[in-house]
Amino acid sequence: MTESPSRPLPTDPAAGHGLPTAPLAALDSAPVEARSVPDGPTSVDRIRAADLHLSDLWLPAVTLDQAALTHNLDRFARWCAEHGVDLAPHAKTTMAPRLWSAQLERGAWGLTAATVAQARVMRRFGVPRVLIANEVVEPAQLAWLADALADPGFEPLCLVDSVEGVRIMENALAGAARPLPVLVELGVAGRRTGVRDPEQALELARTVAASPRLTLVGVEAFEGVFPQRRDDDSPDRVRAWLDRLYDLARRADAEHLFDEAAEVIVTAGGSSYPDLVSDALAEPPELSRPVRRIVRSGCYVTHDDLFMERASPLRSAADDDPLRPALSCHARVLSRPEPGRALLGVGKRDVSFDVDLPVPRAVLRDGERIPLADGARVVELNDHHAFLDLSAPAEEAVRVGDVVELGLSHACTVFDKWPLIPVLDADGRVVDAVRTLF
Template sequence: MTILAKGTGDPLQLEGCGWDILAEQVSLPVAVIKQDAISHNANWMVNFAKESQVLLAPHGKTTMSPALFTLQLEHGAWAITVATVPQVSVAIVAGAKRVILANQLVGEYHMKQVASMLTDTDVELYCFVDSIANAHALGTFFTQHSLRISILLEVGVEGGRAGWRNLATIVQLVNVCQQYASLEVAGIGFYEGVIHGHNAEQRIATFVDSVIKTAADLRQKNVFSKALPIITGAGSAWYDVVTKTLNKSEQAQQFRFVIRPGCYLIHDTGIYQDAQQAVLSRSNLACDLGESLVSSLSIWAYVLSTPEPGVAIIGMGKRDVAFDAGMPTPELIYSPPSKQLCSLGGAVKVEKIMDQHAMVSIAFGCEVQVGDMICFSTSHPCLTFDKWRQIGVVERDWVITQTISTYF
């Protein structure tokens, strides 16, 4: 007996005419992305980066899919950003020649793995450093192994995530790094997404401006190993503010700016749709690029039960879809007997979600039957993707023509 993986169908049929979701040729629930949507989104962000005169290093943690990393690189991404050493290996296998480990490289085993990557491949790898202890550990290890590693000094904000807090004293960290010929200080990294509040935009701009000034001071002191040191930041919500602030600096021509948004490729109809609307309200450049980012990810699931009027139980739960930043949104309903595909228009709403079930309310006059298939859009694509080892790729007709693998 062969184990049936969720969201899959007959492998031989996939190689032939594909899996037709509406013809019930695949196990539900199934997660799918639209090919035209991801291609559009990849082009959109690359064009934004080009027009903003910055380089794009999309964060791979959203999809952790080599196929999608490759797509982003083919569309013009300068590098792939990741958060862990295993993720670095996925990016390299996907063909990335430059990888930013936007995190601290800690632990001897991790350092050994990175040393092997530097020895066995031609990857250009950067990692974040934000402490004297980590600088000593990296410097000692890579000196002993006769290797050089490029590091980015990470700076942060009070109450935020990692990052050296006091920019006025960052020379203390620099001095330790300069004790080791194995450590090449290639630039500065930051993450502005931890800054919140009603005046977040201004606080982010102020923070980014302070990062540039600090980098300029360090450049004058010949701290950096590159003629054009890297300054890298920008997640998926504030990339417009970051790029605008970077480019208006008098020192802009002295640095290489790299932005690291990740969710743009998949996008959603929840928190990142809201974030993108905010970008469009702030950025004329983003508006001028034409149609904005579009949600590419859907989950199809069966109606399992209609136990009482106005209520249905769906065969989709926390094991299948993100629920941390808003419930999935029912978009379409398909009736296999009648072969009718209809928009729900808000008539069905997810009220509660459990491990394997979602409870939905049904508006008066909307008919939902056991065996019907409902298509959901999502909020926060990262936490849907990590629930799937295989994700289908569809065209406009809901036929899965290929699958992509994920490595979370």
């Protein structure tokens, strides 16, 4: 499907060499409308050569911190190695092939996709293995999977959670070159997909094992459906629920339901509780096949100031070498219409707001960075305006024309708003850019 990987020309050291050169180079040279750079359309290659600084960008601008990005990529790869788990990061967080390349270079077993459309992009850039974390029942998407199964260099996997879904998949894959590897998904009552009852899950595993079009290769769960916080009983509920994974795998193996698989995959682990998953999977049962333990965290790449900083096991309050926020937004103060209120030129079209509103970090003025530790709070977002409430001492620190540096929450709903994100070094120079493909 693609050329064999070869080493690309040196660019951002975070980018890595985990994917083939040619599609990455083509993406970097392709023009794109990028609203935060002075000239457009532009490309990653042109930005690398332009000698830009943060002060040259059109605001609002979401940027990536080069040092924090590299640190996070390295730190989580080490964490996985220390805990004896493989990583299939949820690549929908960034939909950025150069960041996928960095993750694969650092040892990722494969990538996780939420949709077949995302998996299609991953295959186009040479990703060798993609776990689609859903049951696929769309006829056209199953036709794509049937075609992909003819490619010996690409291994797609997906989930199943119903006999009806299995029958739809069987019919659509009748002409496929090989069976599709699938994992039975365990779910939580009242939440999203997955078999609710362990007995029904075992029955579904029997159905898959009897299918000539599917191969049962493992069991899966997503504990992120529980509240993602550490200050209540949520971690205990997660631990109790995760115990079902090995129990299901053990019972299915006892009935020889994995006989067509080379190994048994047991996977869970979003970005909030990978430590609980690694603990739950620390002592695999003796099965007829080797057990591969996989976590699927995605938000670690950039971490954040709020959501992940509250929940991640590598948050600053819980680890001596924590993940660092790598995403920022810079916005201009447009108006001070009344005491205690400033309006920033940034809104819902630019930053995440589904979990938390942005947090003001500092004012940037005349080369000086003035921290806003107290007295400044974003209380509302319109499409293109942020309402910043101010009290002492921040009241006196914020002026019309200032630039406010904002920390963000939940990277997944930031990346999808920006087709090109500048990467800054410690001096605010634009040293690279990351393309996204949502």
